[in-house]
Amino acid sequence: MHKVTYVVITTLLFAVGFSSASADQSEKLEFASALEETLGHFHALELNLDENNAVLAMVHATHPIAELYDLMRPTLQESDPELDAKIQTTLMELRANTVNATREDAQMALDDARMIIEEARILIVGQDLSNDPMFKLALMKTLLETSAAEYAEAVENGTINEMAEFQDGSAFVWRSQQIFEEIKGDLPEDASMEINDLYSTLWQAYDERADPSDVETLVGGLVAEIDEITGVESVMRGPETYFENIVSLLNQVKEQYANGMSEEALSLATKAYLDNYEFLEGPIAKHDTKLMEEIEVMLRQELRNMINEGVSSDKIDSHVDAIVEKLHEAAMLIGAEHEHKEQEYKEQEQQDMSPLQQVEFGIEPEDVVCDSGMELIIKTGNSSPACVKSETAERLIQLGWGTRPQ
Incomplete structure (x- = not known):
């Protein structure tokens, strides 16, 4: 359901003034993006609690621990095992402390969880970088691009078919706008007005259950505004890039798991789904919904469960190979190989x-x-x-x- 990320990390790091994109800096941006999505889910959880919708509240209460925590865990464990344990416990208990609690107690639990998220932000990302307007613009961009993917999965012919994904998309738009409100005073006035107007139009599109292509257009406008401010042109990923990323990550899953690094393997498997496959679900489903769902289950559920259960390396290898075979089938369906050839012809x-x-x-x-x-x-x-x-x-x-x- 999430997801997303969305742009080339090294390009975004250049935008915030780094002379080189080190692995440490890349991790900070990835980590901060996971935190922002977590806060988006907290917001969606809050809204569903207000509406007494326990089913959807449960979805958003469990999503951070079920998926996003696996992205953050290696960095947290390396930096502060005690804080890692604190965050893990908080996210694991979030459902019980919100969905199964009084509204007042649920709000207290959410407020405490937000404080812990900010504690992690300061520890891993740092105060200065967290407050840098250019870094915040990069986070806005990630949230917006992910929101468009969620919306495309949720809405068809003016009808919401997947409410959880629809709420994911709207929550990520909301969170990106919250970040914008924090930094708009630091931005050029004309750009700030343009962004504000585009947000208004984007929310109207959500209210009208507009065609996903229209939402993508509006998100594209916001991204273009951000690019103009940062001076960095978007690196637009085609389907072939996501396919290549998934295969690369899955090969790393094999290697890390064989070396006994199960937590690293789990984080890589999660990235393969959240940061890449989620952006392919819509294009694949247009050709073969059954295939899309089959790959989703194999990648999002089965592989991660196998890693958590500690199965043999041979079983992991076989399962990964089966996923790659299905991905190749999907790539042929949507013509990713042809798009990849076209992408190679660029001027210098x-x-x-x-x-x-x-x-x-x-x-x-x-x-x-x-x-x-x-x-x-x-x-x-x-x-x-x-x-x-x-x-x-x-x-x-x-x-x-x-x-x-x-």
């Missing part, structure tokens, strides 16, 4: 710069070059360039967000 040097960097280099906005699969539009109001997906450009133009260069 100028195309490696973001639109803002090209303008600063002396290139006129209408002459900015975008990556393959991206289209240049000129923002209405300040005439600055932005590169967006081709299918997104037309809808942004219809919304009055920008125009094509003359």
Whole structure:
């Protein structure tokens, strides 16, 4: 259900002023993203408690411990085993302390859980980086892109088919907007107004159960605004990238598990699902819903259960091989291999710069070059360039967000 992440970590780290993207810095961004999604689930849990919806409250109470904790656990254990145990206990007991408690006691439990999450943030990410507006913009971007994937899984033909995923999407939009409210005073006024307007339109789309493509368009507009502020162009992942990431992570699962590193293997398996497969569920389901669900069960449930149960390495290897075989079948269905070939044909040097960097280099906005699969539009109001997906450009133009260069 989550998920997501969403962009190339090293690119985002460059955006917050790092001269190089070390493994430690990458972990901080990944860790902070998991914390933000956890806070999103807390918000959804809170809303369902207010509505006396125990079933959905239970979903959001269990999601952080069932999935997100596995992403955070290796870093927590390495940094502070005592805090790791504290967070694990808090998340494990969240369901009992909220769903099965009075509303007042549930709120106290949620407030305590939020305090522990902030404690982890300060320990792992640090106060300075946590407060950096550029770092917060990167977190907003991750939450927004994940929200679009959740919405696409939840809504079809104006109807919510998966309420938990719909609430995930709206909770992540909410959390991203909370972060925006914290930093909007540090952003250019015109960009802040644009972002605020796009959020209003995005919430309207949620209220109207708009087509997922429209929600993706609005999220694309928000991401473009963030990119303009940070000066970093989005690295738009095609399906082939997610397939490649999953296979790479699963190979690492094999290696780590064979070496007795079961916790690391579990974290890698969780990343394969949350950070990658969730973004493939919609595209695969368009061709074969049964195959999509089969891979989801094999990857999200069965593999993680096998690791937790301590089965033999041979069984893990066989199961991973079976998942990879299914993934290959899915990749052929959605034509990821063809898309991968197209993605390889990119222009050099100028195309490696973001639109803002090209303008600063002396290139006129209408002459900015975008990556393959991206289209240049000129923002209405300040005439600055932005590169967006081709299918997104037309809808942004219809919304009055920008125009094509003359």
